[in-house]
Amino acid sequence: MTTVDSTTDTMNPTNDTYGKLLALLDERGASYRVIEHAPEGATEAVSALRGHDLAQAAKCIIAMVKIGKKEKRFALVVVPGDRRIDLAAVKALYGGTYVSFASPEIAEELAGSPSGTILPFAFDERLDLFVDPDLLAHEELYFNAARLDRSLALSAEDYRSIAEPRVERVSTD
Numbered sequence: 461m462t463t464v465d466s467t468t469d470t471m472n473p474t475n476d477t478y479g480k481l482l483a484l485l486d487e488r489g490a491s492y493r494v495i496e497h498a499p500e501g502a503t504e505a506v507s508a509l510r511g512h513d514l515a516q517a518a519k520c521i522i523a524m525v526k527i528g529k530k531e532k533r534f535a536l537v538v539v540p541g542d543r544r545i546d547l548a549a550v551k552a553l554y555g556g557t558y559v560s561f562a563s564p565e566i567a568e569e570l571a572g573s574p575s576g577t578i579l580p581f582a583f584d585e586r587l588d589l590f591v592d593p594d595l596l597a598h599e600e601l602y603f604n605a606a607r608l609d610r611s612l613a614l615s616a617e618d619y620r621s622i623a624e625p626r627v628e629r630v631s632t633d
Contacts, residue, residue, distance in 0.1 A: 477572035477606035481579060490618040499608035501576020503541040510602055510611055517541025518595060518603040520578040522567040522587070525556040534562060534570055538580040538591040543631035550630055553590070573606035581623050591625040 485492050497509040507517045523535045523545065533554055537545050551559035561567075564575050570587050571578040580603055582589040595601055596616050605612045620627075 475607070477579065477583065478610065480572075480583060481581060481605060481612075484581070484622065485612075485614070485618070488618070488622050490622060491615040492618070493613045494605070495602075495611045495613060496609060497611060501574075501604060501608050506604060506611065507541055507602065510613070512600075512602050512613075514542040515540045515594070516598045516600060516602050518580040518591075518601045519543070519545075520571075520580050520603065521545050522562040522570055522578065523547060523550050524560055524562045524566070525551055525554045526558040527554055527556050534566070534587050536571070536578070536580070536582045536587045536589045537630050538589070538595060538625065539631035540592060540595045543592065543594070543633060546630055546632040549628070549632075550590070553628060553630075571606075574608070577604040577606050577608055579603065579606055580619065580625075589623060589625040590628050590630050591620075591623075592629060592631040593627050594631065596620055596627065 495510050500506040503517050503519050507514045519539050519541045521537050523537055525533050535550055539545055547559045570584045598616055600613050601616050602613050
């Protein structure tokens with residue numbers, strides 16, 4: 461594990477998201493560690509590289525929910541790494557008529573980073589942030605930090621106070 465300077469390679473939009481995250485966490489006095497590892501975006505594989513229980517991984521998925529015929533909303537849904545997103549629960553939270561995973565292009569645009577590196581923070585105002593309570597039961601949570609080769613271990617308490625997610629049961633086994 462190594463702490464890394466976030467100011468290098470500032471022309472890369474992904475690095476901008478990474479830098480924005482670290483600046484926010486530093487500004488708010490969060491307890492976190494930067495973890496360098498081989499590039500990996502799959503939750504199970506990266507959890508093994510980071511050396512923690514899969515249930516502590518913040519799996520971040522963007523869903524698209526249609527509400528009637530003309531309105532659609534986007535939800536950043538954060539679930540434990542050993543669970544799956546419950547799309548029906550997300551649809552019900554909105555009273556929606558249809559729900560699906562957002563296309564990779566839309567998800568990456570809204571997240572400001574590639575698939576496999578989506579943060580559990582909603583930096584885009586078009587995203588509603590939901591987190592499953594089972595993830596917050598851990599002292600620390602782990603996630604790729606808008607990069608395939610860097611992750612963060614972040615205090616769950618700090619995550620909740622900084623990200624201000626809506627806590628809802630949005631996962632299933």
